[in-house]
Every structure is written in structure tokens, then in C-alpha cells.
Amino acid sequence: MSLKVLETLGFIKKNILTTSEVAELLGVTRQRINAIVKTKDLVPFKKTGETSLFLLDDVINYKENKRSGPRTSIASMAPELFDRSGSTYDSIDFFRENRHKLGQIVHAYAFFNPIDAAIHNFYVPSQHFKRGVFLNIETPHLVLVDTEGNEMWISGCNCGYGGTGPHGSQTVLQECGFPQKEIDNIFRYRVVKLFKDPDGNVDVHVANSDYDGGTFDEGTTSIYFRNDNLVLMHKPSRWSKEKNEIKTAERYQSFIPNPVRFEIYPTYEQAKEMGYVLPGLDGSDFSREEVYRVIIKDSSGRELWLNPHIHTQTPILAQADLRSLLELCGFDVPEESANKGWLSSWLSTNIRRFQPNPVIISKRKEVKIKI
Known part of the structure; x- marks a missing residue:
């Protein structure tokens, strides 16, 4: 293969994005990308049939302009076809009543846990449920996508067990023309993705969820929408002797696959002043205010909030x-006894010496593109 061809292939891998990759980079759905294209705010440099290709620079420019421009309405993030019933039978009725509004269904996503749906960018913030500046999110359990990228979100059909919800998904997928052999995965896995090619062949991707929760002693994990980004926070159990924050970070690495910033707040007061606090629910003995002193930020904008022991x-x-969390996030942490320059010296300083400032460790952002 000639050098020129290799250079061309290298340019394509680094600079050309599909609709799915653009959606992942912007943290929105494919349908939202299609809507943006229709308004000509983002224009593909090439469109062939059902395939649109975008230049990375155009997408980054759009993202930066979006940040500095007026905020997008939260309501506009939701697709037109969103069944919120939560009932399997009502969801099936919704699908049948609105099936004609979609073209041929070529992709289907089924989730047991709402966090998995949110990670795949199938979510919309809810204005009806708030905790201070934190918005709850609404997610579907079954998503259908047609050849034009139009989506239908269904709440009452899910996957991962042998109950009514997965049987509802089976009914919907059968009526969409997916083969039964592939549909059977609905009963075995917590995340099921079906992709149909133009020849009718179906590619299946399955996984079990990282977000089903651990034991009672490990506490609970919640997801919210704050400042245009998703925030995942872990609340340790008040009955547990250990905070298990390392296990939490390990389990939820898929939420922050490319950490770029690690913040440590020496005191609860500092963290609270910066807004890293989840207000309690009025009138609830089990919902007290939670302050988080370690904030891990991903290049996607997502944040994982933890509260490990800090001395x-x-x-x-x-x-x-703290060492384990830094290493887990890909920061090159020197050995305690090593003398490797300013970083080793800096990390060997008592945290108290940084007060009243937080300890912030950053690395250059990288855009990871799947080819």
C-alpha cells in the first residue's frame, strides 16, 4: 500500500465521523443529529443514500458555538415518539398506533437499567422532578431506529429476565421483522443491541449491566442532569464501615471512559461552596444532604462524584x-518513595497545604473515535 494511500486512510480515521459517532461526541441521539442537519446548523460534507459523513472540525466548531450560544430547550431533546406509560401493554399499543410514522426499523436497543440507556445518549432531563439544580432524567427501555435515524422510545418493554417487560420487547421486535434467534437475547442480557444491514442480516451486541447496583452495604448510585451534563454520584450506606468508592469507580468506568480532570476538595465546606452537594429531600429521614469531595470529569462532560476517606x-x-482512583483514571502516579520531579513532589505534599484551594489534576483532552 502506497504512502499516499496510508496517509489518506489515516486522515479518514482521524477526521471523518459517522452520524453515530457525532451523536456520541455531542452526547445526543441520532435523531437529534438529524434534526440539527435539517436546520443546517451542522452540514455533512458527504451524504450517500442513508449514510452521512461529517468532518471532525465542523462538529467541534458546532459544539463550541453551541456552548457560547443560547441553550437548547430541554424539551427538544426528546423524540416525538416517546411512550412514557411504563406499562408493557400500553407500550405495545403505543408502538402499534405509531408504527406507521417510522420507516423500516434497522436498529433496536433494549436496556434493563436506565443508566445504560443514558450512557447510550437515550435520555431527556425531566423538569417535573428536581433536587435543587439537579434534574432527574427520563429514559426509554426500548429504542427503535429507522433508516432515516428517526427514533421511537418505549418505556414499558425492557430486557434481562423472563418477565412481562422482555416479552413485550419480544412482541415489538417480532413485528419489526427481527429474527427470533436474535430476539431471544432479550431474556438473557441486560443490554441488547440489534443492527440490521441492507441485506437483512442482523448483528447482535449483548452485555450485562455495570449499573445494577451492588450489595446493600455498598450504598446507592444516582444519576442526574446538571449544567448540561450527566452526573453520576455514589451515596455510601450509612451502615457500612467502608465507603467502597474504589469499587464504585471500577464498576462505572464506562460512564467516564476518558477522565481528563480529577478534583479533590480538602474540606466539605469547600466542596459545598463549589456546588458539589446534593440537597436532601424535605421530610425524608433517609434523604440527607450529601457532599462530594472527589470529582472526576470525563472528556464527554460527564462527571462521577465520590466521597472517599480524605486525610x-x-x-x-x-x-x-486517592492513589487507586488516580491510577484507575489513567493518571501516571509515581511511587511514594520515588523522586520523579514536580509531580512526585506535589503529590507528596499534605493536602492541608493546598487550602483554601482544591487539588486539581488535569490532562489534555483526547477525542476517542470508534472506527
Whole structure:
């Protein structure tokens, strides 16, 4: 293969995006991308049949202009066809009543856990359920996508067990023309993705969820929408002797696949002042205010909030939890005894010395594109 061809292939891999990749980069659905294209706010440089290709620079420019421009209405994030009933039978009726509004169904996504749906960018913030500045999110359990990228979101049909919800998904997928052999995965896995090519062949991707929760002692995990981004926060159990924040970060790595910023707040007051606090629910004995002192930010804008044990009189390098979290996030943490320049010296400083400022460790953002 000639050098020129190799250079061309390298340029394509680094600079050309499909609709799905653009949706992932912007944190929206494919249908939202199609709507943006129709308004000509983002124009594909090439469109062939059902395939649109975009230049990475155009997408980044759109993203930056969107940040500096007026905010998009939250309501516009939801597709037109969104069944919110939560009932399997009502969801099937909704599908049948609105099936004619979609073309040929070529993609289907089924989720058991709402967080998995949100990670795949199938979510919309809900103005009806708030905790301070935090909005709950609405997610579908079954998503159907036609050849034009139009979507139908269904709430009452899911996957991952042998009950009514997965049987509802089976009914819908059968009526969409997917083969029964592939549909059977609906009863075995918590995440099922079906992709039909132009020849009618179906590619199946299945997984079990990282977000089904651990034991009672490990606490609970919640997801909210805040400042235009998703925030996943772990609330340790008040009955547990350990905070299990390392297990939480390991389990939820798919939520922050490319961490670029790690913030440590020496005191609860500092974290609260910066807004890293989830208000309690009025009148609830089990919902108290939660303050988070470790914030991990991903290049996608998502944030994971944790509250491990932090000793302000001890250097970061000497604190096992903080070291493990940094290493898990891909930061090159030197050994405590090593002398490797300013980073080693900096991390060997007692956290108290940074007060009143937080400890912030950043690395250059990288855009990861799936080819």
C-alpha cells in the first residue's frame, strides 16, 4: 500500500465521523443529529443514500458555538415518539398506533437499567422532578431506529429476565421483522443491541449491566442532569464501615471512559461552596444532604462524584484510596518513595497545604473515535 494511500486512510480515521459517532461526541441521539442537519446548523460534507459523513472540525466548531450560544430547550431533546406509560401493554399499543410514522426499523436497543440507556445518549432531563439544580432524567427501555435515524422510545418493554417487560420487547421486535434467534437475547442480557444491514442480516451486541447496583452495604448510585451534563454520584450506606468508592469507580468506568480532570476538595465546606452537594429531600429521614469531595470529569462532560476517606494531614501518595482512583483514571502516579520531579513532589505534599484551594489534576483532552 502506497504512502499516499496510508496517509489518506489515516486522515479518514482521524477526521471523518459517522452520524453515530457525532451523536456520541455531542452526547445526543441520532435523531437529534438529524434534526440539527435539517436546520443546517451542522452540514455533512458527504451524504450517500442513508449514510452521512461529517468532518471532525465542523462538529467541534458546532459544539463550541453551541456552548457560547443560547441553550437548547430541554424539551427538544426528546423524540416525538416517546411512550412514557411504563406499562408493557400500553407500550405495545403505543408502538402499534405509531408504527406507521417510522420507516423500516434497522436498529433496536433494549436496556434493563436506565443508566445504560443514558450512557447510550437515550435520555431527556425531566423538569417535573428536581433536587435543587439537579434534574432527574427520563429514559426509554426500548429504542427503535429507522433508516432515516428517526427514533421511537418505549418505556414499558425492557430486557434481562423472563418477565412481562422482555416479552413485550419480544412482541415489538417480532413485528419489526427481527429474527427470533436474535430476539431471544432479550431474556438473557441486560443490554441488547440489534443492527440490521441492507441485506437483512442482523448483528447482535449483548452485555450485562455495570449499573445494577451492588450489595446493600455498598450504598446507592444516582444519576442526574446538571449544567448540561450527566452526573453520576455514589451515596455510601450509612451502615457500612467502608465507603467502597474504589469499587464504585471500577464498576462505572464506562460512564467516564476518558477522565481528563480529577478534583479533590480538602474540606466539605469547600466542596459545598463549589456546588458539589446534593440537597436532601424535605421530610425524608433517609434523604440527607450529601457532599462530594472527589470529582472526576470525563472528556464527554460527564462527571462521577465520590466521597472517599480524605486525610488532610497526609500526602496524596500516601492515601491508598486517592492513589487507586488516580491510577484507575489513567493518571501516571509515581511511587511514594520515588523522586520523579514536580509531580512526585506535589503529590507528596499534605493536602492541608493546598487550602483554601482544591487539588486539581488535569490532562489534555483526547477525542476517542470508534472506527
